[in-house]
Amino acid sequence: MLELDDIQSGVLRPRPTPYVATYILLRIDDRSAGRELMGRLCSVVSSSAHPQSPAAECWVSVSLTYAGLEALGVPRDSLDSFAWEFRQGMAARARALGDEGESSPEHWEWPLGTRDVHVILTALSPDQARLDAALARADEALRALGGVQILWRQACHALSTEREPFGFRDGISHPAVEGSGIPGSNPHEEPLKAGEFVLGYPDETGTPPPMPQPDVLGRNGTYIVFRKLHQxxxxxxxxxxxxxxxxxxxxxxxxxxxxxxxxxxxxxxxxxxxxxxxxxxxxxxxxxxxxxxxxxxxxxxxxxxxxxxxxxxxxxxxxxxHRMIRRGTAYGTELPEGVLEDDGADRGLMFAFIGSHLGRQFxxxxxxxxxxxxxxxxxxxxxxxxxxxxxxxxxxxxxxxxxxxxxxxxxxxxxxGGEYGFMPGLRALRWLADLRT
Ligand code: HEM
Known part of the structure; x- marks a missing residue:
């Protein structure tokens, strides 16, 4: 049985349609403030069992980069148990990913790809007013907390066409995950084993994939890939x-x-x-x-x-x-239909992938x-x-x-730019908040 109430809702639940979203990157300057933030997020992040956010107005997901886990003081033997692609970080994997020339990390937007990025928050809502209200509250809480800096934000939204910026309908094909209760969109595809997407369960090979240790940290977590893709x-x-x-x-x-x-x-x-x-x-x-x-x-x-x-x-x-759960959101203004001249605006997709195997999947x-x-x-x-x-x-x-x-x-x-993140389960978030190392 999948422990849906311990898995972040962003892992298994599709985003609302229509949607507005914001990606926020944070740096932890003070370890105890970082841990306090993890504790507070426990009551904000919703689980896959109850997709409605506790605040009932926006869905918040949280992931941590490798540098973020270090900043929280996660013990060394635990850090060493994470997937090696994750430990290296996306910028170090640039050659393998084809991020060369104008896509190479030296041209990325700061702070993407640097060790300054520690926490990745995603907030999604069906409308702008509710998202803005939730973000204003979050800003205030972070200011009061101190010791954690907002470094970067990216606003995303459904385009009026409800398509991605090249004009294609997106978000159609997604796999079914065994035990999640969420149907896949292809009736010819058998549901995939839960371990392909959530750590702690057998995957398609019949055994559970390597999981970060201790168990309480790895179980019900997963890896996530964010890429800002300019189109x-x-x-x-x-x-x-x-x-x-x-x-x-x-x-x-x-x-x-x-x-x-x-x-x-x-x-x-x-x-x-x-x-x-x-x-x-x-x-x-x-x-x-x-x-x-x-x-x-x-x-x-x-x-x-x-x-x-x-x-x-x-x-x-x-x-x-090699199957993937994708969660793409569009950013930037729409280029009016028929325009063939580049207007210089930045537009594209915040591409997100979720899965247990950064290497063999994404x-x-x-x-x-x-x-x-x-x-x-x-x-x-x-x-x-x-x-x-x-x-x-x-x-x-x-x-x-x-x-x-x-x-x-x-x-x-x-x-x-982009980042590899680890999206902990809710018990793991609490474990991170309670770290005393
Ligand atoms: C700006 C970049 C991208 C655009 C505009 C784009 C657009 C699309 C569109 C329109 C579809 C068809 C709709 C659907 O099946 O949901 C699709 C499907 C898909 N894309 Fe992308 N995509 C982009 C990047 C990527 C990347 C980087 C990956 C993987 C590394 C990827 C993996 C997939 C997969 C797995 C499917 C589903 C195919 C299927 O099951 O039939 N896409 N994409």
Whole structure:
């Protein structure tokens, strides 16, 4: 049985729709103030058993970086028991993640990727007024507490289109987690073992994954990845225009790159034309697999959605070992429809991943499926939408009588920073608050 009342709600519960959100990064300057903060958060963070926040107006999640656990005085043998990717931190993993050139940590927004980031708070609410009121209270409480500094904030919100900034419906496909009671969106996918996403339970290999020690700290916790991903919306639109033979073709090219039409309708179910009603229907828009389309005439094997979850398509490796819970939120203003000139504004996605295995889940998908194609039989072709392309990349998609190859792929998504966090269970938060080392 999953101990839902000890697992933070952000791990298993999807965010509200519509939503507004704020990411807040904190530095702990004073150890006892940091511990006091952990104690106070125990009464603010809701569990997966009661997704409604105790304050009933916003859902708060808390995670700690490795430097944050050190700042709280977590004992050395315990620190050493955390996953090694987490101990290194995201900035140190830049090469493996394709965060090079303009995406490299030296260009990241301060304090992302530095040892100053200790605590990552996420507050989500269905409306701005309630979020603002909760944030004002939090600001006041932090000022009164002292010893803990707010370093950075990022406001996020659902766009008026309820799509991500490139214009695609997002947040459709998510796995079912055994014992969580939350259904997955793909009826063809068996629920995944809870240990894939929550520490302390058997995972798909049949044994529990390595868990930080002591048990009270690791159990019901998980790892989390935050990435601020800037999206070049004007550049994406211009690329579609340049590569479409006629205006109607633009939407087809976009769909081939994503694996879904912008409405969310999957190419697997409607390969020749969009079907907005299908795209909006949660009972049907993820009800498909790829085994009937091995070559990819409908959904290209190199498209973003198929390469990040090849489902039942034959690929080297076991797809179920690389599944992810995603929680993306958009930031920045919308680029008005039809505009092809970059207005210089910062817009994109705060990408969040949740899972027990940073290495074989997030890092594998990012490095081998997004920024590499070997495992998928695609040579060195990167993801056409989110890959670290450099203007020389190609995206080929099967087509009769001959395949089509789009050339000169630029980089549409630039990493502005990110962090690896550990999202403790609620008992573990209390344990951190009570540390006396
Ligand atoms: C700005 C960057 C990104 C954009 C705009 C984006 C957009 C999308 C969209 C529109 C979908 C289809 C809707 C859905 O199935 O929920 C999707 C699916 C997905 N994306 Fe991304 N994504 C981005 C980055 C990433 C990254 C960095 C990863 C992983 C490291 C990732 C992993 C996935 C996965 C696993 C799916 C679900 C595929 C499926 O189950 O069919 N995405 N993404």
């Amino acid at each position: 070049r919306v004007a550049g994406f639109r211009q690329y579609l225009k340049d590569n479409a033979r006629k205006p109607e073709d633009e939407e087809l090219v976009a769909a081939k790159m994503m694996g879904r039409w912008r409405s969310g309708a999957p190419l697997a179910l409607c390969p020749h034309h969009d079907d907005p009603a299908l795209g909006a229907d949660p009972r049907r828009n993820n009800d498909f697999h790829y085994a009937d389309d091995p070559t990819g005439y409908k959904t290209p094997p190199g498209s973003h959605a198929r390469r990040t979850n090849p489902r039942d398509a034959s690929v080297a490796g076991v797809v179920r070992l 890092e594998f998908v990012q490095s081998e499926w997004i920024n590499g194609g070997e495992f998928l039989g695609l040579g060195d072709a990167k993801d056409p939408v989110t890959g670290a392309n450099d203007g020389t990349g190609e995206f080929a998609y099967p087509r009769r009588p001959i395949p089509r190859c789009l050339k000169g792929l630029p980089r549409f998504v630039v990493t502005r």
